[in-house]
Amino acid sequence: MSRAASIKDVATHAQVAVGTVSNVLNNPDRVSKRTKDRVLQAIDELGFVRNDAARQLRAGHSRTIGVVVLDVGNPFFTSLVRAAEDAAAMNGSAVLLGDSGHDANRESHYIDLFQEQRVQGLLISPVGDVADRLEALRQRGVPTVLVDRRADEDRFSSVSVDDDAGGYLAARHLLDLGRRKLAFVGGPLSIRQVSDRLLGARRAVDEVDGATLEILDSDGQSVLAGRGLGNSLVDRGAGDMPDGIFCANDLLALGVMQSLTMMNGVRIPEDVALIGYDDIDFAVSAVVPLSSIRQPTDAIGRTAIELLTEELDAQHPQHRAVVFTPELVVRHSTAGADAPH
Incomplete structure (x- = not known):
């Protein structure tokens, strides 16, 4: 050779x-x-x-940006990363992607790996509290922007969505349809986004006399997890079924929909009104087009790169927390879903 x-x-x-x-x-x-x-x-x-590796050694950093997300299989994160990659390319940088899979040890591995690769900076949707770890990383010259998680502006820049407001929007929509026996499907609650959406839903339910909210902790946030919870609801019998379900993301909602409609003959929205969160592309093409809370994934990805660029260009950067407002998108899974008689 x-x-x-x-x-x-x-x-x-x-x-x-x-x-x-x-x-x-x-x-x-x-x-x-x-x-x-x-x-x-x-x-x-x-x-x-x-030999870019040699150039990186001399310069102390590369032209790459590390990105760590919770679940690359979730279309929300796929769209977000694509937008960040496009924005990075405009600046002459490339993106290296790591999928933590909601695993703190795996997340730590990617942080170590990206530091070894001398990335310019890091975008991360963290599993838990990694503030001290990221502070140490910044002290070594690698700035970090938190994505889909609001950060303390004294320490980091961040870009996120007001998930409390999004949870409120979803539950309030079901309540405005006359539904009073609501269920929240999501988990684990240790994930900040999930717990914030639940807080918002609780706030909406507390405003309506006679309304209740049952919490159904899901084993993950996949279609399969949603289908399993849907099956468990059907096993209770029609008399113990919620009349409105809010799922913490669209994948869970699609799994619940599959179980209720395709496997067990429950009518959506006549028997159960169903709403998800994220408004992924699959929501509109579901068997019953899915109502959802829309997050502006393209804007989140672009803004994350903008914030990181500010951190890289300024000697003493001013950290910023950019918070987007979610939007209710009504489709057939709730549209015209008057309270069942």
């Missing part, structure tokens, strides 16, 4: 100094067009690829 061409090989082939090749790669304005064209031709003919 032949060895890869080096910068010295390019210099020899183009009949220039090694420093001239370095300038063409890093400071092209310092080189005449004629010389630059000769060096670029040599690079093309030899198939030279710059």
